Amino acid sequence: MALKEKLHTLKEKYRGTKMAPAFNALHTFLYLPNETTHNGTHIKAADDLKRTMNTVILALVPCLLFGMFNAGYQHYAALGQPVDFLSWDSLYIGIIKVLPLVVVSYGVGLAIEFLFAVIKGHEVEEGYLVTGMLVPLIVPIDLPLWMLAVAVAFGVVIGKEVFGGTGMNILNPALTIRAFLFFAYPTWMSGDKVWVHGAVERAGTADAISGETILGSYAQNQEVLYSLSDMFYGFIPGSIGETSKLLIILGGLFLIFTKVGSWRIMLSTIIGALVMGLIFNGVVDAGWIGETSKFYGLMSVPFWQHLIIGSILFGAVYMATDPVTASQTNKGKWIYGFLIGFISIMIRVFNPAYPEGVFLAILLMNVFAPTIDHYVIQANIKKRMKRLKPNVA
Amino acid sequence: MSNDIRIRKGLNINLKGKAEKVLENAVTSNFVNVRPEDFHGVIPKLLKREGDTVKAGDPLYFDKSNEDVKIASPVSGTLVTIERGEKRRILNLKIQADKTQTYHEFSSIDVDKASAEDIKSRLLESGCWPFIKQRPYDIIANPNKQPKAIFVSGVNTAPLSADLDFVLQGKERELQAALTALSKLTSGKVHLGVAKDGNSPLKNLKDITVYNVSGPHPAGNVGTLINKIDPVNKGEVVWTVNPQDLVIIGELLLTGKFNAERIVALVGSSVEKPRYFRTVIGAEIATIIYDHGVKKDGNDRIISGNVLSGKQVKPDGNLDYYSNVITIIPEGDDYEFFGWNKPVFDKISVSRAFTFSWMFPNKEFDLNTNTNGEHRAFVTTGNYEEVFPLDIFPMQILKACMYKDLDEMEVLGMYEVAPEDFALTEFICVSKQPHQKIIRDGLDLMMKEIG
Known part of the structure; x- marks a missing residue:
């Protein structure tokens, strides 16, 4: 193995220099390092952070591929010239519109990660591998690349590096990036013109096409044009990777099976969403709200259908489960997930300006996750204190 | 009962x-060694000098902070060398064993x-x-x-x-x-x-x-x-x-x-x-x-x-x-090509992330000392709890030790634990953190500050 020896020589050459972290990042990408244990356990389990992150990325790949096909499919459907979903025409739009987003997301994000690693002299950590994949999946298709680049730079630096890098951040970096885009460039992130490729540039012309999402239709008390099976399989407009509920569910099951994603958070988020949906259905059934109310459309959506519209499932499976920003205790995860689902649907219904609340709900609960953990841990501490008391008395 | x-x-x-x-x-060992590092926290005060003869059970040194605690020679023989390290710290007492033990x-x-x-x-x-x-x-x-x-x-x-x-x-x-x-x-x-x-x-x-x-x-x-x-x-x-x-x-x-x-x-x-x-x-x-x-x-x-x-x-x-x-x-101490993403059959894992040890519950594995990855900050959660039966929050107590919050360490249960209790969490740790060392350092800090 000539390559192995050559790289080893180079590693020794770079050892201790500024460029060592950058070189090691590439080296450890090719080869599991030759590090051995020193003190403590002499053997270690097979999993490392790269493997863990890689598993999440693999769970996202089906969503990305579907999103690429769906990009073209929705484009031609809106133009009134429908093409087959699995066709080169669909995929072509995906390749020219989606892949650049992926490339920019990884390019800018990893460049900043490498830069910080070299400046701070630590190894390049793997957290961004997942973030970089998530970001293109949660933005509208026509988002200008420079906006994405600016947002990624903001998200990685302010959302993560200032806290100390992977493992130290408070807010989910991918959602921080989305939040930045959302508030800095709202016209590119919401409305009925951004979800289908070509809609923005044609707006106001004779060739104008619409790409209203289901949530948008509901929020305006309009008729929804898509069937439930379209919503479930994902043949609908939306952010690139979040439309296919089937693939998200499969991805979620894969993450649960590999024990990489927390089933507690996924399940409790769904329960929370269902409970909130039921409450709104109850409000409608009780007649407390009239058909003229601007909330009527979304409130009257059957509670379980909230799961297949919007991005609640994508958030539950891929976003809420980020271990760094979620609750860290098992009990805390139940509460954290439940509140995410609950608040997501609440924002979705009550916020006519932005008819999707999942990312805001997750960011909000990111902030409260340490508080939830605090109270869970206090219970353990109290038990310990109680044990002590009889002995003192 | x-x-x-x-x-x-x-x-x-x-x-x-x-x-x-x-x-x-x-085979009878010609030399027998007593290493003070085996007795954590003991500061040795020697009772014997190089060249002294000892019997099995004769004290070699006592603990400076508790003079009643004595470390005895396991065999009879002659104390041939006292190895010292930095600041004359005693590293090893080497005893040449007698042919017939007394x-x-x-x-x-x-x-x-x-x-x-x-x-x-x-x-x-x-x-x-x-x-x-x-x-x-x-x-x-x-x-x-x-x-x-x-x-x-x-x-x-x-x-x-x-x-x-x-x-x-x-x-x-x-x-x-x-x-x-x-x-x-x-x-x-x-x-x-x-x-x-x-x-x-x-x-x-x-x-x-x-x-x-x-x-x-x-x-x-x-x-x-x-x-x-x-x-x-x-x-x-x-x-x-x-x-x-x-x-x-x-x-x-x-x-x-x-x-x-x-x-x-x-x-x-x-x-x-x-x-x-x-x-x-x-x-x-x-x-x-x-x-x-x-x-x-x-x-x-x-x-x-x-x-x-x-x-x-x-x-x-x-x-x-x-x-x-x-x-x-x-x-x-060898590299493994794409070791981080290829399917793994010959190593133990508690996850199923293309690691297949869960399919072979009775297989005897041949593990080596490779760390299988680099040291990282704590990222994943919930996996330590799977292998940690004590009624203690393992990750939280480890973090408390790392940021040296004595109050928190105390209430989270530091009095109950020893480093070996954290051996399994260290083994499965995705971030390859040295749990046992973190706990040992935490205990030493508490011993020094609280006593």
């Missing part, structure tokens, strides 16, 4: 190289009648005291504090550990004497765990409370026993003793001789014929490892102790004071 303790959370690490139940006498003759004690004071002073003067450890802090017991209970775990669940049922057979008389003696030193009980499905010689002894322990590792850790029976609270002390050391204590009480003989298992995938040896504490491991053992020029890791908590020793090193197993596994 018996009680059941069943552990659900944990992990059995099934490794290649288990010892066959064959006992051999090891013992410091203490009088024998009738444990059923003897008072607690007599027993305690005999254990202290004979060098048997260091076998008694205490929690909090996992150090040699402070003889001035009475423990609320004493714990002995008669079952080894750690990977490739010595089978205690085999090692202790025929030693019932010594074990009984030691346990009766210990039962007088505590205000509470002596709690003893045995394997539920085993046939431990400890099972039918008196003056103790026996618990039938079942479940995966760390069911056999004494820390697990303590946590399930009577956890340590602030201000309380419990003692723990290894069963193989009870034999030495028992023999001293019965015959008046400090006989540091120990049955040691030689295990690990690098060993040609893993089996048991009869040797003495501090013996050079070269006397054991080469006969149907390892190749002289092999690239192997030699560990005095088990693979999770043992100490790395060099081929010219020695058996440490507390271990009853020598493990030898291959070093893993």
Whole structure:
């Protein structure tokens, strides 16, 4: 193995220099390092952070591929010239519109990660591998690349590096990036013109096409044009990777099976969403709200259908489960997930300006996750204190 | 009277190289070493000089902070070298063993009648005291504090550990004497765990409370026993003793001789014929490892102790004071192409992220010392809890140790734990954090600040 020896020589050459972290990042990408244990356990389990992150990325790949096909499919459907979903025409739009987003997301994000690693002299950590994949999946298709680049730079630096890098951040970096885009460039992130490729540039012309999402239709008390099976399989407009509920569910099951994603958070988020949906259905059934109310459309959506519209499932499976920003205790995860689902649907219904609340709900609960953990841990501490008391008395 | 303790959370690490139940006498070691580092927290004050002759059981040095605690010579012979390191710290006392052993003759004690004071002073003067450890802090017991209970775990669940049922057979008389003696030193009980499905010689002894322990590792850790029976609270002390050391204590009480003989298992995938040896504490491991053992020029890791908590020793090193197993596994100082993303069949994992050990629950794995990844900050959550049966939040207590918050460490349960309780979480740690070292440093900090 000539390559192995050559790289080893180079590693020794770079050892201790500024460029060592950058070189090691590439080296450890090719080869599991030759590090051995020193003190403590002499053997270690097979999993490392790269493997863990890689598993999440693999769970996202089906969503990305579907999103690429769906990009073209929705484009031609809106133009009134429908093409087959699995066709080169669909995929072509995906390749020219989606892949650049992926490339920019990884390019800018990893460049900043490498830069910080070299400046701070630590190894390049793997957290961004997942973030970089998530970001293109949660933005509208026509988002200008420079906006994405600016947002990624903001998200990685302010959302993560200032806290100390992977493992130290408070807010989910991918959602921080989305939040930045959302508030800095709202016209590119919401409305009925951004979800289908070509809609923005044609707006106001004779060739104008619409790409209203289901949530948008509901929020305006309009008729929804898509069937439930379209919503479930994902043949609908939306952010690139979040439309296919089937693939998200499969991805979620894969993450649960590999024990990489927390089933507690996924399940409790769904329960929370269902409970909130039921409450709104109850409000409608009780007649407390009239058909003229601007909330009527979304409130009257059957509670379980909230799961297949919007991005609640994508958030539950891929976003809420980020271990760094979620609750860290098992009990805390139940509460954290439940509140995410609950608040997501609440924002979705009550916020006519932005008819999707999942990312805001997750960011909000990111902030409260340490508080939830605090109270869970206090219970353990109290038990310990109680044990002590009889002995003192 | 018996009680059941069943552990659900944990992990059995099934490794290649288990010892066959064959006992051999090891070649007599010409030199025997006593390393002060084996006794954590003891500051040695020497009682002997280079060139002095000693008998087995003669004290070599005492603890500066507690002068009653003496470390004895395991054999009779001549103290030939005192190795020192930086700041003249004592690293090793090397004793050249006599051909025929002589013992410091203490009088024998009738444990059923003897008072607690007599027993305690005999254990202290004979060098048997260091076998008694205490929690909090996992150090040699402070003889001035009475423990609320004493714990002995008669079952080894750690990977490739010595089978205690085999090692202790025929030693019932010594074990009984030691346990009766210990039962007088505590205000509470002596709690003893045995394997539920085993046939431990400890099972039918008196003056103790026996618990039938079942479940995966760390069911056999004494820390697990303590946590399930009577956890340590602030201000309380419990003692723990290894069963193989009870034999030495028992023999001293019965015959008046400090006989540091120990049955040691030689295990690990690098060993040609893993089996048991009869040797003495501090013996050079070269006397054991080469006969149907390892190749002289092999690239192997030699560990005095088990693979999770043992100490790395060099081929010219020695058996440490507390271990009853020598493990030898291959070093893993090589690169593995795309090792982080290719499917893994030959390593153990608790996840199923293209790691397939879950498909082979009975396979014996041949693990090496590779870390299988680089050191990272804590990222994943919830996986430590899967293998950690104590009623403690493992990640939170580790983090409290790292940021040195004494109040938090205290309330999260630091008084209850020893580094070895965190061996499994360290083994599975995705971020490859040194859990046992973090806990040891945390305990040392508490010892210094709180005392």
